Amino acid sequence: MIMATTVTNFNPTQRVDIAYTADNSGEATVSVPALDGVITGYYQTSRPNDTLLNQNFATNLDSWTFAQSTEEWLTTFDGKSGVAHLTSTAIPQRSAITQIVADMNAGDYVVNIEYQTSGDANATVDVIIFQDATHVYTGTSATSAVWATGSHSFTLPANGQMLVQLALGDGSVNPGAEWYLNYIRLVDNTTAERGGDVTIIDDDGVDALNGNGALYQSASFKDGLMALSTTSTANVTGARAMASGVITLWVR
Amino acid sequence: MAGTVTAVEQTSVGTVKRLKLTWVSSAGGAADYTTTVPFDGDLICASFIPDGGGTQPSNLYDVTLADSDGVDVLNGLGANLSNAATVNKLKSDGLLAVAGSTLVLSVTNGGNAKGGVVRLLLR
Numbered sequence: 001m002i003m004a005t006t007v008t009n010f011n012p013t014q015r016v017d018i019a020y021t022a023d024n025s026g027e028a029t030v031s032v033p034a035l036d037g038v039i040t041g042y043y044q045t046s047r048p049n050d051t052l053l054n055q056n057f058a059t060n061l062d063s064w065t066f067a068q069s070t071e072e073w074l075t076t077f078d079g080k081s082g083v084a085h086l087t088s089t090a091i092p093q094r095s096a097i098t099q100i101v102a103d104m105n106a107g108d109y110v111v112n113i114e115y116q117t118s119g120d121a122n123a124t125v126d127v128i129i130f131q132d133a134t135h136v137y138t139g140t141s142a143t144s145a146v147w148a149t150g151s152h153s154f155t156l157p158a159n160g161q162m163l164v165q166l167a168l169g170d171g172s173v174n175p176g177a178e179w180y181l182n183y184i185r186l187v188d189n190t191t192a193e194r195g196g197d198v199t200i201i202d203d204d205g206v207d208a209l210n211g212n213g214a215l216y217q218s219a220s221f222k223d224g225l226m227a228l229s230t231t232s233t234a235n236v237t238g239a240r241a242m243a244s245g246v247i248t249l250w251v252r
Numbered sequence: 253m254a255g256t257v258t259a260v261e262q263t264s265v266g267t268v269k270r271l272k273l274t275w276v277s278s279a280g281g282a283a284d285y286t287t288t289v290p291f292d293g294d295l296i297c298a299s300f301i302p303d304g305g306g307t308q309p310s311n312l313y314d315v316t317l318a319d320s321d322g323v324d325v326l327n328g329l330g331a332n333l334s335n336a337a338t339v340n341k342l343k344s345d346g347l348l349a350v351a352g353s354t355l356v357l358s359v360t361n362g363g364n365a366k367g368g369v370v371r372l373l374l375r
Contacts, residue, residue: 034266036266036267036268037266037267037268037375038268038296038375204270204272204299204301204369204371205301205338205369206299206301206338206340206371207338210297210340210342221344222344224340224342224344226296226297226299226340226342226373227268227296227297227373227375228268229262229266229268229269229270229373230270
């Protein structure tokens with residue numbers, strides 16, 4: 001994913017900052033230029049409260065899929081306004097956006113949504129959390145006939161998945177009621193810093209961190225850090241989905 | 253000589269010198285090689301990387317690296333190496349130094365036609 005390596009030369013030590021943004025699987029790969037010397041220190045920082053999902057329907061409609069629950073629902077995208085748009089045509093049923101945020105690490109998250117309804121006082125927005133296909137949490141936002149925002153805080157368990165469900169009413173909705181979803185943002189609300197497991201693999205296939213790059217861990221040469229004389233690749237695994245972090249090496 | 257060894261002898265790039273020896277053992281499980289240029293400095297780290305699959309060496313294979321005086325600059329740390337994972341040894345583990353000497357690699361007990369890499373960084 002996004003990557004950058006900055007080398008700052010001090011005398012005689014070089015500081016190497018390797019910035020990464022993990023993908024949805026919590027992994028990142030960053031190329032590191034050739035370095036020359038002993039690694040005397042290693043540290044990793046990551047930034048909490050990253051936005052993991054920023055789904056603005058005005059610009060990214062195609063990446064979401066609507067699953068019509070029954071034939072009585074007409075699911076369309078409103079191309080003009082660029083929002084997800086549902087219109088009830090008969091007996092109201094619940095319909096769901098089937099986009100799932102999957103394979104995310106356990107942790108605390110906040111979902112922010114903006115939506116609008118028309119002609120249905122009972123319209124709701126449900127944020128539903130599953131673990132191994134078993135329902136563990138539902139948060140429902142109040143209805144609004146104007147653009148409004150809703151927010152849910154929840155803990156995503158291991159093997160958790162998030163489903164955002166569009167719900168137009170409880171049976172009393174009038175045919176023709178409309179529901180719009182403008183955006184969904186999923187935010188990592190974990191206050192503690194969390195990074196990933198890091199290896200720095202040189203051109204000979206050796207991990208220059210010598211196994212010291214585990215989550216959170218800092219290390220010095222006394223822990224067995226090695227040396228570099230070639231280009232290398234920084235590999236991050238086990239981070240939060242789309243989390244950002246910085247790996248810092250001191251090389252002398 | 254026994255077996256075959258392919259060498260990368262990097263002595264002039266930066267301050268860290270690199271010696272990478274890729275070996276394939278003979279039927280008797282041995283491989284030898286003498287560097288073509290002399291090395292100088294402390295051994296910072298030594299990595300022993302066994303092949304996998306069909307050329308995975310025998311477990312507890314042995315590596316020595318002797319200078320012109322016959323001293324094993326690995327200081328015995330290349331004995332009884334694992335064939336399952338890379339083994340790293342550091343100066344703090346007891347690696348020695350080289351003073352303007354070529355180095356003689358000797359792999360033994362590797363098994364018939366097996367392979368691996370010995371990688372050294374010196375300064």
